[in-house]
Amino acid sequence: MLSSEKDQFAILGATSMKQYDSLSKKGGGNYKSLRPFAKKIFHLQDRGLKRKEIIGRFVDTFIHSFPKALFIYLPIFAFFLWVFHNKKKWWYFDHGIFTLHYFSFLLLTTLIFILTNHLTAILPNYTPIKIIFGLFYCALFFYTSAYFFIAHHRLYEKSKRKSILKGSLLFIINCIGLLFMLMILSYISFITMH
Known part of the structure; x- marks a missing residue:
C-alpha cells in the first residue's frame, strides 16, 4: 500500500521499520512474510530514495x-x-x-x-x-x-x-x-x- 505521500511507501500501514516492528508484534503472519520487503524498502527510503x-x-x-x-x-x-x-x-x-x-x-x-x-x-x-x-x-x-x-x-x-x-x-x-x-x-x- 502507498501512503498519502506520493514519494514514500507504506507497508501494511507502517511508514518506517520501527513502526512496522511494533505493528508486527500485534499482527500475525502477514508481517513476518513481508518483513524482508519492508526492511529493504525502509532502508532505501532512509537513504533518501524516493x-x-x-x-x-x-x-x-x-x-x-x-x-x-x-x-x-x-x-x-x-x-x-x-x-x-x-x-x-x-x-x-x-x-x-x-x-x-x-x-x-x-x-x-x-x-x-x-x-x-x-x-x-x-x-x-x-x-x-x-x-x-x-x-x-x-x-x-x-x-x-x-x-x-x-x-x-x-x-x-x-x-x-x-x-x-x-x-x-x-x-x-x-x-x-x-x-x-x-x-x-x-x-x-x-x-x-x-
Whole structure:
C-alpha cells in the first residue's frame, strides 16, 4: 500500500521499520512474510530514495538478472523437451541446442521490447503513436509465442497435430516453470538491489 505521500511507501500501514516492528508484534503472519520487503524498502527510503527511484532500481536489477535466470532455466527446458520426444532419435544435447536457439530468440525479443519502450519515452505523447506501438507490442508478443510452435514443428518433424499437442503441453509446462523462475527472480532482484 502507498501512503498519502506520493514519494514514500507504506507497508501494511507502517511508514518506517520501527513502526512496522511494533505493528508486527500485534499482527500475525502477514508481517513476518513481508518483513524482508519492508526492511529493504525502509532502508532505501532512509537513504533518501524516493518511491520512483526504488521502483527504477528494482526494474534495472530485474532486467540485468533476467538473462542469468534464463541461463539457469536452460537445462530444465531441455529436460522437458527430452521427456516429450523420442529418446532413440534425439539426445538431451540436441534439445539443449534447440533451447539455446529459442532462448536466444527470447532475449532478442526482450531487447526489442526494451528498446521500443525507451523509444516511446522519447517520442511525443500522441494517440496515433501510442496505437502504433501498442499494435507493435501485441504483434511481437504473439509472434514470440507462435515462434516456439513453428521452431518446434520444424525441428522435430512431427505431424502438425502431434506437434501442436506436444508443443502446447511443453508451452504450458514451461510457462508455469518460467513464471516460478520470474517470481524467484523478482524476489532475488528486490532483495539484492542497492
